[in-house]
C-alpha cells in the first residue's frame with residue numbers, strides 16, 4: 001500500500017543488521033535531528049589502507065532515520081574513506097529507494113551527516129538543511 | 135461507534151462553516167482532520183476578514199499620525215487592546231502589552247522585571263512540565279545573574295506534585311512561574327491555589343496561559359496573578375502576536391524591554407525618557423493588522439462562549455482518551471480526563487511518533503510528533519517524543535473516530 005514504508009524500511013527498522021557500538025573504534029560521531037528528536041551515532045574501524053573494516057550505528061528515532069543508518073553502515077563497510085567522503089544526498093535516496101518530503105528527507109540524511117562528521121571532523125560538515133538542499 | 139456531530143452545547147457544524155480551511159482536501163479525496171490546534175489553531179473568516187478589511191481600508195501606522203487613516207488605525211488597535219483586556223478580565227486595557235508571541239512575553243518579564251529585581255542566589259520556582267518558552271528565558275537569566283531555579287515535580291500520572299510546593303516556597307522564591315494547562319499532558323494545574331501560595335510566601339506569580347487562555351475562561355483579577363502570557367495564534371487569531379498581561383503597578387516599575395520608537399516620551403542624544411505603560415514595552419511599529427485580527431478572534435470566542443468551549447474541549451478530550459485506550463499498543467501520557475483538557479499525547483508500541491504522525495497524515499489526520507518543546511518533561515517519562523492530538527471548538531467526535539481508525543493502519547504497517 002505504501003511507497004514510503006517499503007518493506008526494506010520496516011524490516012531494517014525492526015531488525016537492524018548493524019546496530020551496536022564499536023569499542024575501540026577509529027571514528028565515532030553522533031548527532032541529533034531536532035525536528036523529531038532522531039539520534040544517530042556511527043562508529044567505524046578502518047585499516048592501514050583507510051578502508052572501513054567494520055561499522056555500527058546506534059541511536060533511536062523514526063523508521064526512516066534508523067533504517068537509513070543501518071543501510072548506510074552496511075554500504076560503507078569495505079569502502080575506502082575517500083569514497084565514503086564522496087557520498088551525497090543522491091546516494092542516500094538511491095539506497096532507500098523512496099521519495100521523501102522536506103521533513104522526512106532530514107530524517108534520512110541524519111546518518112549521512114553523522115558519517116561526514118566522523119570522517120571529516122566537525123568543521124567541514126554541512127547542516128541538515130544544507131545537506132537537504134544539496 | 136456512534137457519535138453525534140454536536141458535543142457539549144456547541145453547534146459544531148455552524149462553527150465549522152466559519153473555518154474555510156476545514157474544507158481543504160489534504161490529498162485528493164481526503165478531507166483535513168485538524169487535530170493540531172495545540173500548536174496553532176485555525177482561523178475563522180471573521181478574523182481573516184477583519185485583517186483583510188484593515189489592509190484594504192484602514193492600513194496606516196498608528197500613534198503620532200493626524201490623518202484619518204492613522205487615526206482610524208490607532209483607534210482600531212486600541213479597541214482591540216480593550217477587547218483583550220476584557221477577555222481576561224484585566225482591570226485596565228493598559229495592563230495589556232502586545233508582544234510577538236507568548237515566548238517573547240516571558241522573555242520580556244525575565245529581561246525587564248528579572249534583571250531589575252533578581253540578584254545572585256535569588257530563587258525562581260518553575261515546574262517540570264513547562265514549555266521551553268517558560269524555561270529557557272529563566273535559564274538564560276540564571277546564567278547571567280546567578281539566580282537559582284527549582285521545579286515543582288510532575289507526578290507519574292502527570293499532575294503537579296503540590297505536596298512539594300511548601301518546601302520550595304519555604305526557600306522564599308521571588309517568582310513562581312507555571313503553566314495553567316500543559317501542552318503535552320493537557321493537565322489543568324491548580325492555578326489560583328499556586329498563585330495564592332506564592333503570594334503568601336512573598337513571591338510574584340507568572341502564568342503561562344498559552345494553552346489555557348484559548349480553552350477555558352480566564353479571570354486575571356480572580357486569579358490575582360501578577361503576569362499572564364499567551365499567544366494570539368492558538369486562540370483563533372493570527373501569528374506574530376502575543377500578549378503579556380501584568381498588574382499595572384508592576385509594569386510601571388519595570389524598566390523598558392526593547393528600545394526605539396514609540397516606547398519613549400523624549401529622546402536626547404545621550405538619554406531618553408520612557409513612555410507610559412503599555413507603550414513603554416511596545417517599541418517600534420507593532421503588528422497592527424494582527425492585533426485587529428486578535429480583537430476579532432476574541433469577539434468570536436465570546437460569541438460562542440468560553441464556558442461552552444471549555445465544556446466542548448473537555449468532552450472531546452475525555453472521548454479521545456476513552457477511544458485511544460482501546461487501541462492495542464497505545465500508551466497515553468497525562469492525568470485522567472477529570473484533570474485535563476484539549477489534548478492527548480501518546481506513544482505507539484513499535485512505531486516512532488514521527489512515523490505514526492506520517493501515517494495519520496495519509497488519512498488526512500493532522501497531529502504533531504516530537505517533544506512539543508517540552509524536552510525535560512519527555513525525559514522525565516523516559517521517552518524522546520510523543521504523538522499529540524489536540525482539540526478545539528471546531529473538532530468533532532467523528533474526527534476522533536477517524537484518528538482511531540487511522541491508528542489501526544499504523545498497526546497494519548508496523549505490525
Ligand SMILES: Cc1ncc(COP(=O)(O)O)c(C=O)c1O
Pocket residue numbers: 172173235236237238265267268313315316317342344345365376507
Ligand atoms: C504551554 C505553552 N507555552 C508557550 C508556548 C509558546 O507559544 P509561542 O510559540 O506562540 O510563543 C506554547 C506553544 O507551543 C505552549 O504550548
